[in-house]
Amino acid sequence: MSKKQVDFESVLKHIYIELNKEVDRGQVASYIPELENVNPKHFGIHLRPIDDSSIGIGDFCTPFSIQSICKVLSLAHALQLLGADLWKRVGVDPTHEPFNFLSLTEKGNGIPNNPFINAGALVICDMLYSQLENPEKDFLDFVRNLSNDNSIDYDKKVYESEKTNGHRNHATASLLKSLNNLHNDVEQVLDFYYLQCSLRMSCEQLSKSFYFLMNGGKNIVGKEFLSPSQTKRLNAIMLTCGFYNDVGGFAFNVGLPAKSGVGGGIIAIHPKKYCIATWSPGLNQKGNSLLGIKALEMFTTETELSIF
């Protein structure tokens, strides 16, 4: 199938119809009301091949809280600003632990395993906080430029809720501070982190924002954000670290670099071929969108278009 022209539209339609029949859609995240109250019936997919032909199905235009997916954007911006120096303060190793574990040892050097566990994302936030004159505005500008879409914005209600629920993240940030790998004030870094996590996008906006990762670092209007080598490395980290303690299973079943968020979104990349965003708010036991993973597994199986 991979050699002939794949009819993406009928594959997506088939997947959408099949999965929409599913009764078990997992559990919607419940730790803040803004996520808990989302209708679990939402389901959307948006595929953006390298030629920028665009195919959406279901709720692909409805914005949702992208949550941890923002960690990729945050890392991309830090790479832009700091280059390889960034890797002095965060590693590129997969972990076995859930995303919200501290994953730091008190006698260690305070360098988180990778930028996609919370500890690593907080270090990246700390770097950006030091680099940006106006972190809140500047980061939003970066995302809008990257996606070529000025309608993307933070969700201040989500942000406020996250702040009041953040004891675990506070523990992680305090431990990083005690290990000298957080340069700014704990509260300020956490604030900025919650702000980033509160970004809202639809599947269509997500695939637009992440276009640069299948296009060697250039965004949807051809502006270069990262070099091809940086892009390759960022994709590699997504594959080995993007799904926390389900990295092995996701690579095995889907076979694409990808990142998920507890809002139910997933973005996946086939370098030089396509990127695809899915949204279904129900999560599996490891905190990843149940229908989203199924949709992506069906997609790479039916099209034979995985990176493996």
Add this chain to the structure above:
Amino acid sequence: MSKKQVDFESVLKHIYIELNKEVDRGQVASYIPELENVNPKHFGIHLRPIDDSSIGIGDFCTPFSIQSICKVLSLAHALQLLGADLWKRVGVDPTHEPFNFLSLTEKGNGIPNNPFINAGALVICDMLYSQLENPEKDFLDFVRNLSNDNSIDYDKKVYESEKTNGHRNHATASLLKSLNNLHNDVEQVLDFYYLQCSLRMSCEQLSKSFYFLMNGGKNIVGKEFLSPSQTKRLNAIMLTCGFYNDVGGFAFNVGLPAKSGVGGGIIAIHPKKYCIATWSPGLNQKGNSLLGIKALEMFTTETELSIF
């Protein structure tokens, strides 16, 4: 560079000349005399693109002990014989630990994280031992058929040496047995395991044997050994588990599914494009060939042909 025709030959020549200047070639494995006595100056590369045009440089025709690289062949044969049932007894998750750690907890279910740590490879051996009428002969036949090369053979001296040095592996196998995930006798499974690890191949033979993994499951003469879906999954496991505690770094720097052995060999796959074998006996601190990794990193950087 990836869009125009890459001149593989000049890229390989350049890499070979550059790396042959290196004084630090790491440490040759020293736990058995057969490995310790190998000349650390050996260095060979063999590239086999999908069109089976073939380019070798340096010591690409000299056979060496492939050691853990055999774990991929063993897994492929088990998949052929048992299909997805195999995954009931071994996982697909990366570990943080070195290859020769037990990586099993006494209160666990005895299911090793993946088939490439020693514990997982022993379980695969145990499965094959149960399936094959004459394990020693049958497995060699499988490898010879796969590679279309009847000159491939075990190295009985290496096999004998491994046996007398195997306390760590004996511990792993005994623990698996106590956790009911080893069905045959501990000594017999270890024997079969050491035999597999003793296989000798040159870079040219390695790239021939692993051709099926870039070719959707069909070997160099078009015979199908695995389905495209099985091939995709095996490649995914190599990427997430093939380099033990250096998985993240190897994906980040090289960006190819690959497997290494303490004999100094590495085989790497770019599905549907090429496979490439390197050999240099000196190892880095994580037990992988120092020059081999450098060669592969230079190769994917210069050709821009990684999976990411």
Add this chain to the structure above:
Amino acid sequence: MSKKQVDFESVLKHIYIELNKEVDRGQVASYIPELENVNPKHFGIHLRPIDDSSIGIGDFCTPFSIQSICKVLSLAHALQLLGADLWKRVGVDPTHEPFNFLSLTEKGNGIPNNPFINAGALVICDMLYSQLENPEKDFLDFVRNLSNDNSIDYDKKVYESEKTNGHRNHATASLLKSLNNLHNDVEQVLDFYYLQCSLRMSCEQLSKSFYFLMNGGKNIVGKEFLSPSQTKRLNAIMLTCGFYNDVGGFAFNVGLPAKSGVGGGIIAIHPKKYCIATWSPGLNQKGNSLLGIKALEMFTTETELSIF
């Protein structure tokens, strides 16, 4: 020797003279200036047999920061107020880890191993904070009553310094909060904890305060604070948990229930026989007073009066 009358005074004098010759006195705690600036030459011992005959030598009247030794007093007060209910929120198991490790797992139930690691002490503080009308005053009153000494007080400079250096403790408290084992506000519990740790006592005051633990729960003027059974249990926890990751070694070498603090103090108890306090500010690598441990080891060896 244990059968005839031991001449405590000459034993103590001998120990004091011998150890005062020691050049290596370990490292004074340096994380806050109030501890860092203490003269490392200080050395005092105070022995208080059950008959309340009292023998002091060296700097036994100089007050110092008792630090973690306060955890025993805090636990005693909580036991007084809450009884065995207390053990629903904290365990009695030794740990292998240094005192300032979090020693909590994110997927655990939030119940610290024992009340002498920081996590456990914070839970005890949280209980007291809920029970006491005026925590600061009430706890000081408890300590003064217990020791029958109204001159004992907090050191507000130490308290202020601890507060600005407490990222690790903040991490521990935040993690406890996220695991629902901290009922009050994180900042308030930490404040109360630092206040307790700032208590100042001399060796003579320490042996007075801890008299109740060798006397079946009754203090130096015969007032009952704990029952004999509670006293037995508290002594048992000191033995199995009082020296963090040096519990085994301290029991092996000294053989007494005891508790140390980073201020260089140690209090040790021989139930029904004597209690003994030592002070020398230099610490060994595990954070316990170097000379103090040596003095106690010499004392129980020369008198043959350990609990074993």
Add this chain to the structure above:
Amino acid sequence: MSKKQVDFESVLKHIYIELNKEVDRGQVASYIPELENVNPKHFGIHLRPIDDSSIGIGDFCTPFSIQSICKVLSLAHALQLLGADLWKRVGVDPTHEPFNFLSLTEKGNGIPNNPFINAGALVICDMLYSQLENPEKDFLDFVRNLSNDNSIDYDKKVYESEKTNGHRNHATASLLKSLNNLHNDVEQVLDFYYLQCSLRMSCEQLSKSFYFLMNGGKNIVGKEFLSPSQTKRLNAIMLTCGFYNDVGGFAFNVGLPAKSGVGGGIIAIHPKKYCIATWSPGLNQKGNSLLGIKALEMFTTETELSIF
């Protein structure tokens, strides 16, 4: 109560009658038929005060398999032969893990935490095996001399059964061997270990054998086996390491140095006062005799005669 003369006989009778009413007696060890087939109704206690007045109740004369209790005798003999040199190859630190865990890390130095986890006991066996001319006979002679009882013997059926069930111990011994902390052949050390574990004694014989630990090293007929200082240290290790992952709870509830075996026996020591042996084959979830622990807790509570 502790000050007046305690009427041991009526205390023991009371405890025996109360506990014999218990319906839940835990689970008899089932990994070998010789233990599985023991009648769970057995219950015996034998108390031996320092004056060698002797009080037995219930099945205190019936011999049973002492299992891990032998580790104390083995350690005592090794201390006799090697003195403090012994501690170069085994530590004195409590562990959190069950007795049959490996409790060794592959990158560690191969020094088990303490001599009472299986790994440590195997190292002690290895030492004895090197020291003794005829290990089987010499060790039995040592035990018979110590207890002044030539009727004590191995149970060869238990020994044979252990051997066929020892994959976990084989794993531990192999790992020790790979870490260079086992000098003799793995199989031979395991054999000697299983032999020691197969020793049979009654409660009355146990309290006789362990008399030396409450008597400063001298056995029941006044022969010195260890020095007072060695005896103190051995008792300390029993308290901090004798109950595996229940050390804290046992010290908290009972408050005596003690050692248990999966055969349902427990020996406990109050230095200079008494030793007491209990036997009830049913085990709690941590593998210690359910009724035995209850009996000892009642005994130290009612007599107020614990070491704390």
